[in-house]
Amino acid sequence: MEKSTRTLFITIVITSMLLGFGNSDLAQDREECTNQLIELSTCIPYVGGDAKAPTKDCCAGFGQVIRKSEKCVCILVRDKDDPQLGIKINATLAAHLPSACHITAPNITDCISILHLPRNSTLAKEFENLGRIEDNYNSTSPTQIHKDGTGGGKAEPVKSNGWKEKSWLGVELLIYLLVSLIFF
Template sequence: MGSIIPATIILAVVLLIGAHVSSDIVEDKRECQDQLIALSPCLNYVSGDLKTPSPTCCTDLRQKYNSTERCLCLLVKDRNDPGLGIKINATLALSLPYICRAHANVSHCPGLLHLAPGSPDAQIFEDFARSPAASSSDADAGSGELHSGFKVESS
């Protein structure tokens, strides 16, 4: 089963790249291919199969977050794309940098992805940025704990 996950993420990234015709979107996905593969240890968590991310996931995320931030945003934005081939829970994916104590601010995602404020694609990031988990993350200095009452629609 362990070898299925990396193969699945590679296939998902390839399918994700081919799923859109816009040159900007295709370019974004090409740029993110290697970074998303590097985050494959986090796949079991962001798909909801694990209750907590693995130590390897968090270590990799902390070491690579600066180069993967935009790509993690892209993965969340395209979470419902049938070409992705895997189910991504947006709440779990957006909480991952906070849980792993990676320096993160998901409120930057709409800007990184050139999304119009208030647009349907930007909404998930805006909702998360207003959540207790996001607003308390700076004050907690990345305690890694999600606070009760946090809920973002993942569909």
């Protein structure tokens, strides 16, 4: 029950963050990335600094998001300090997620062009610094790369109650969808 409550909380937090966007570009980002950001909810313990390594579910979800839309990962890192997010995200850990999950992903500095940031902006410089940190880590720590996020030895195993957990997640997502339809 604790896991389903946590999943529901994470879904609500991500939804709240996405509802807070005001201008049209941000509204388009919200619409484009809602489902992808929900898939990343299992990564919150890792990118929040509460877990030593991402779980296999996190890595699988991250791999799917990278394949579908790199922009959504950039948006999450960009908005990491948004108070409406309601969770803490360590940008360095978020930038390290591809290495930790053994997933081939574009360099985090690509977010500068993906998000159309001015090169001299504070946010662009932050992405450049994150890219340098990740490049330094990768040059000192060789890893085996897997595109699907299922390989490698660093991800923590996920304890599962089988279909019961998945059915609760389905119920939670259904409730989220219904609430979204009612209020929007």
